Amino acid sequence: MDIKAELKKRADFFDKELEKFLKGGEPETLYDAVRHLPLAGGKRLRPVIAMISCEAVKGDVINVLPLAIGLELIHNFTLVHDDIIAGDLLFAKSFEAMHKITGDLSIFKNVEYGLIDCVRLISEGQQLDIGFENCKIVSENDYLEMILKKTAVLFMYASEAGGILGGGSSEQNRALNEYGKSLGLAFQIHDDYLDMSSDEKTLGKDIGNDIRNGKKTLIAVHSLNNAKGEDKKALEKIFGNRNATDEEVKEVYRLFNKTKSVEYAKITAVDYCKKAKKVLDVLPDTEAKKILLGLADYSIQRKK
Amino acid sequence: MDIKAELKKRADFFDKELEKFLKGGEPETLYDAVRHLPLAGGKRLRPVIAMISCEAVKGDVINVLPLAIGLELIHNFTLVHDDIIAGDLLFAKSFEAMHKITGDLSIFKNVEYGLIDCVRLISEGQQLDIGFENCKIVSENDYLEMILKKTAVLFMYASEAGGILGGGSSEQNRALNEYGKSLGLAFQIHDDYLDMSSDEKTLGKDIGNDIRNGKKTLIAVHSLNNAKGEDKKALEKIFGNRNATDEEVKEVYRLFNKTKSVEYAKITAVDYCKKAKKVLDVLPDTEAKKILLGLADYSIQRKK
Numbered sequence: 001m002d003i004k005a006e007l008k009k010r011a012d013f014f015d016k017e018l019e020k021f022l023k024g025g026e027p028e029t030l031y032d033a034v035r036h037l038p039l040a041g042g043k044r045l046r047p048v049i050a051m052i053s054c055e056a057v058k059g060d061v062i063n064v065l066p067l068a069i070g071l072e073l074i075h076n077f078t079l080v081h082d083d084i085i086a087g088d089l090l091f092a093k094s095f096e097a098m099h100k101i102t103g104d105l106s107i108f109k110n111v112e113y114g115l116i117d118c119v120r121l122i123s124e125g126q127q128l129d130i131g132f133e134n135c136k137i138v139s140e141n142d143y144l145e146m147i148l149k150k151t152a153v154l155f156m157y158a159s160e161a162g163g164i165l166g167g168g169s170s171e172q173n174r175a176l177n178e179y180g181k182s183l184g185l186a187f188q189i190h191d192d193y194l195d196m197s198s199d200e201k202t203l204g205k206d207i208g209n210d211i212r213n214g215k216k217t218l219i220a221v222h223s224l225n226n227a228k229g230e231d232k233k234a235l236e237k238i239f240g241n242r243n244a245t246d247e248e249v250k251e252v253y254r255l256f257n258k259t260k261s262v263e264y265a266k267i268t269a270v271d272y273c274k275k276a277k278k279v280l281d282v283l284p285d286t287e288a289k290k291i292l293l294g295l296a297d298y299s300i301q302r303k304k
Numbered sequence: 305m306d307i308k309a310e311l312k313k314r315a316d317f318f319d320k321e322l323e324k325f326l327k328g329g330e331p332e333t334l335y336d337a338v339r340h341l342p343l344a345g346g347k348r349l350r351p352v353i354a355m356i357s358c359e360a361v362k363g364d365v366i367n368v369l370p371l372a373i374g375l376e377l378i379h380n381f382t383l384v385h386d387d388i389i390a391g392d393l394l395f396a397k398s399f400e401a402m403h404k405i406t407g408d409l410s411i412f413k414n415v416e417y418g419l420i421d422c423v424r425l426i427s428e429g430q431q432l433d434i435g436f437e438n439c440k441i442v443s444e445n446d447y448l449e450m451i452l453k454k455t456a457v458l459f460m461y462a463s464e465a466g467g468i469l470g471g472g473s474s475e476q477n478r479a480l481n482e483y484g485k486s487l488g489l490a491f492q493i494h495d496d497y498l499d500m501s502s503d504e505k506t507l508g509k510d511i512g513n514d515i516r517n518g519k520k521t522l523i524a525v526h527s528l529n530n531a532k533g534e535d536k537k538a539l540e541k542i543f544g545n546r547n548a549t550d551e552e553v554k555e556v557y558r559l560f561n562k563t564k565s566v567e568y569a570k571i572t573a574v575d576y577c578k579k580a581k582k583v584l585d586v587l588p589d590t591e592a593k594k595i596l597l598g599l600a601d602y603s604i605q606r607k608k
Contacts, residue, residue: 001591001594001595001598003594003595003598003599003601003602004602006591006595006598007595007599007602021397021401022397031393033390034390034393034394034397036390038394045459045462046458046459046462047462049459049462049463049466049484049487049596049599050462050463050465050466050469051466052466052592052595052596052599053462053463053464053465053466053467053470053472053480053592053596054466054467054469054470055470055590055591055592056466056467056470056472056476056480056587056588056590056592056593056596058470058471058588058590059467059469059470059471059472060470063405063406063407063469063470064466064469064470065404066401066402066403066404066405067401067402067405067415067419067465067466067469069398069401070398070399070401070402070419071398071419071458071461071462073394073395073397073398073401074395074398074419074422074423074458075458076394077394077395077398077423086337086338086340086427088395088423088426088427089335089338089423089424089427089428090338090342090377090378090380090381091377091378091381091392091395091423092420092421092423092424092427093325093326093338093377093424094373094374094375094377094378094381095374095399095416095417095420096417096420096421096424097325097370097371097373097374097377098370098371098374099370099413099416099417099420100369100370101367101370101371102367103367105409105410105412105413106409108409108413109403109409109412109413111371112399112403112416113399113400113403115371115374115375115378116396116399116400116403117396117400118378119378119381119392119393119395119396120393120396120397120400122392123390123392123393123396124393154350154375154378154379155349155350155353157375158349158350158351158353158354158357158375159353159354159357160357161354161357161371162353162354162355162356162357162358162360162368162371163357163358163360163363165354165358165363165367165368165371166357166358166359166360166362166363166364166367166368167362167363168357168360168363172360176357176360180353183353283360284360284362286359286360286362287305287310287359288356288357288359288360289360290305290307291305291307291310291311291356292353292356292357292360294305294307294310295307295311295353295356297307298307298308298311
């Protein structure tokens with residue numbers, strides 16, 4: 001028997017499945033980076049071992065493919081993350097914790113999958129955030145999609161999955177999902193607002209850095225989309241210019257206020273807070289409901 | 305109602321659970337690093353939201369604690385891993401794949417948990433490997449524990465979980481686990497051997513680096529533990545000395561051969577290969593079994 005040929009046959013079969021599994025995804029830069037190492041080839045030893053072990057007990061290899069892919073990706077993950085071992089362990093510990101969920105296994109499976117999906121969405125959001133720094137103009141919708149992924153999904157998931165494990169009805173869990181979404185958006189927009197309004201007179205180093213890096217906060221997005229004439233030109237010239245002087249940074253800050261963008265961010269956060277509270281109507285009146293309502297208020301009132 | 309106090313009450317309760325969950329673990333350096341960020345405190349917003357959402361549908365908060373811990377750790381993970389987003393996504397995609405396992409949910413859960421446990425063990429093994437570079441002497445048992453964790457566990461898991469998903473009996477799956485373990489150990493020891501024997505005359509840069517960094521391969525471990533008198537003194541002086549000259553590196557290499565350590569590594573790999581093959585006796589005679597046997601041979605015959 002030509003062992004190498006047998007191994008290769010399975011590795012080749014596996015490669016096609018892996019390629020299928022890793023196809024697509026946005027943002028493309030991120031997914032290209034994710035595909036790069038696993039699709040660069042290799043012996044596929046771990047997946048092939050799993051496949052052959054399955055065959056060895058007369059099982060159908062189709063049943064083992066998800067595991068085979070999981071294995072090869074985890075293997076690649078440990079290669080990429082060689083230098084930040086603690087982070088890997090955090091990830092493992094997180095799922096170790098999830099596995100202590102008791103009760104109905106299909107609920108466990110769904111809830112755990114939700115967390116996995118959050119990691120994917122957060123990665124996408126973080127990549128969008130970085131990508132935006134090199135964009136001249138970003139629409140408000142693009143901005144909202146980015147913070148939805150980067151920040152709000154984990155809030156959405158926290159409240160919805162909390163409801164699910166608490167035995168809530170579909171309607172209640174859907175409301176909790178909506179609550180978490182609006183709360184997360186309000187939370188992130190208020191963060192943008194706090195960063196920009198923290199110290200109006202002596203513009204902090206962080207604000208200067210954000211302006212020089214072209215950081216697309218809601219304030220920046222709104223101002224870039226609403227400034228007119230000379231103001232627009234000045235904004236486009238200075239915002240995102242890493243060599244901007246302190247005076248220029250102050251000028252951008254003045255324009256942010258002239259377009260009422262700081263105020264706009266405040267109003268938008270308040271709107272999401274109201275939305276978050278409204279959807280809770282379907283919940284029974286409990287102490288917990290009151291706390292959720294209070295938390296929504298707190299998310300846009302906090303000073304840090 | 306004092307919202308902040310209500311949030312804090314739950315955050316404090318959660319903190320105790322998180323501390324319990326993160327207690328202990330070896331190597332301590334690694335677990336200290338893992339604890340550092342999550343236990344530095346914070347608002348615990350995500351877990352608290354999950355807890356209150358559970359309460360809001362009149363559920364028992366005990367049921368939501370695993371999720372709460374999972375959430376807070378994932379949140380911290382995304383903070384630590386800010387700059388290597390693609391790695392995070394790889395992790396998520398790995399578990400996305402695992403979730404496609406069909407059939408009995410309790411099998412899914414056990415198999416998935418096995419992969420999570422692998423990440424934990426690999427992290428520990430990688431940290432041990434790094435830690436060993438600063439140890440004067442490492443016992444052969446310590447070395448074996450390190451490569452078991454760093455390399456062999458994913459092989460063990462690959463074969464055992466492959467068997468489980470293939471519907472193997474407990475005895476068969478246990479044999480596959482043993483197979484993967486011996487295969488993984490043979491594989492890693494053969495790697496150590498290949499690195500050290502690849503180019504005997506013109507010692508490669510990698511070998512020089514490994515010797516200067518005090519890299520604890522089985523060859524180095526064996527030689528350090530078996531050299532006598534002047535040889536032992538010379539080894540201890542040069543091995544792990546970042547400023548060792550090329551001549552000194554060659555002297556270490558000569559001593560590795562004098563203690564028959566290169567040969568010892570080869571013999572040890574062969575022994576593990578034999579062990580791997582022996583345990584497969586309980587499997588039915590199939591093509592797959594032949595491939596597993598052939599793979600064991602291949603793992604100690606390959607030239608790269």
